[in-house]
Amino acid sequence: MRNYSFTLLAVCFIISFVFILASPAFAQGIFLSTDYPGIVVKPGEKVEIPLEITNHTSAARTVNLEIVEGPKGWETNLKRFNREVFKALVMPGQKTELDFEVDVPDDVEKGIYKFVLRASSRSIASNLTIEIKVDPEGAAGTSIVTDYPVLRGPSDARFQFSVDLVNESSYEQMYSLSAVAPPGWEVYFTPAYEDERIASITLDKGATKGLEVNVKPPRFVKEGEYPIKVKALGSRSSAEADLKVIITGDYELNLTTETGRLNMTAVAGRENILKLRVENLGTKEINDITFDASEPQNWRVKFEPERIKSLAAGEAATITATVIPASRAIAGDYAFTISASADGAYDDFELRVTVKTSTMWGIIGVLIIAGVVAGVYWLFQKYGRR
Known part of the structure; x- marks a missing residue:
């Protein structure tokens, strides 16, 4: 009876030792594992599951990596540092980390989906099964x-x-x-x-x-x-x-000269041309744009055209302004406002005008002086010898 008990105890010890040797920690091979073999996700979610490859052999191993089983329509990759990998070098007694990346389809039905990953080196292989549970309400991400x-x-x-x-x-x-x-x-x-x-x-x-x-x-x-x-x-x-x-739509006009300069030189009593530029800086079309000027007394300012029927958002138009200072305007600097207005939009600028008198009066003055000189000369010639 004692021999039988001793034999039974020895058999149990041997069986236990065999199981210990067969465990991953003592296995003479490679072992593919994860701390999260089952996770919960939402449809359309992108997840990464961390993996480890452990080399239990006494030599460095080049390990081939592959996804051998998975549902159709799912995009999956094995990655490390955002790079797709299909092989890994694992030193003896060491571990190498990588990620199993899964793009969950948007239209996937609720349920549990199985993936099988494999790490192999020559005749040694290790399979890992990962289950992903799709639950629109239960995933924490x-x-x-x-x-x-x-x-x-x-x-x-x-x-x-x-x-x-x-x-x-x-x-x-x-x-x-x-x-x-x-x-x-x-x-x-x-x-x-x-x-x-x-x-x-x-x-x-x-x-x-x-x-x-x-x-x-x-x-x-x-x-x-x-x-x-x-x-x-x-x-x-x-x-x-x-x-x-x-x-929301807004109205905004911008009025300036075509050159951007807000000054000009004009001759008194004459037509002086100034090109203007009006632009719609708003987001809505502006209709019925008119122009006006607060010119000095006895001056005239004409616009061509006098009215713009419509100006779309972002568009610009050129207007010709004819400035006519008073014929008796004194030479010097004058300032007045030119404006553009429409329903809901307005803009203006101050124009400075340097007036010069007409050269015609200078010519007339020269002719008068010349006439006087000629008359004196004629009188001198006629009566000077007497």
Whole structure:
């Protein structure tokens, strides 16, 4: 009886020793593992599952990596430092880390999906099964939250959305921030109550960070609604938020000279030409634009054309102004206002005019003096000899 008990004890010891030797820690091979063989995700989410390859042999091993099984329509990769890998060199008794990246389809149904990964080196192989549970309500990942997803204003306004980036996962994540906006729109991110622009941010597990999404539309953007999608792509999960800017129409005229100079030289009593430029800087068409001048007394200012029927947003037109100073205007500097006005829009500028008297009076004066001199000469010739 004693011999039987001793034999049974010896058999149990041998079996236990065999199981210990067969365990990964003592296995003479390679072992592919993860701390998270089952995770919960949302449809459309992008996740990364950390993996480890352990080399239990006495020599360095070049390990081939592959995904041997997975559902159709899912995009998967094995990566390290954002690079896709298919082989890894693992030193004896050491570990090498990599990530299993999974893009969950947007239209995937709720359920559990199985993936099988394999690490092999010559005749040694290790398989790892990972299960991903898709649950639109139960996944903890990343979210972008805002109380005011729609802002309204004119095209020359700057819009600022306040959002919260929330890391709902149980691990630290670095997020890359980006936005999809209409062509010509400028979008950038800043931390709340700060001015520094950022393109990425790191959040601890369970942390929330306030961000400002700053939006600047093009100068002449038309009225309408413009969607903007902001994204936070994390190292293990990501999130998106839909924002919207509503551009309201505005009227704005700009009137100046064609050269930009606000002064001219004019001759008294004569027509003096000045080219003007009127531009619609608003976002709405401006109709029935008229021109006026507060010229000095006895001056005249004419415009050609006198009226512009319509001017579309962003367009400009040239007008000819004819300035006629009074014929008896004294030489010197004069100033008056030229304006353009329409329903809801107005602009003006002050024009400085340097007046010169006409050379005709100088010619007449010279002729009078010449006549007087000639008369004196004639009288001297006729009566001077007597």
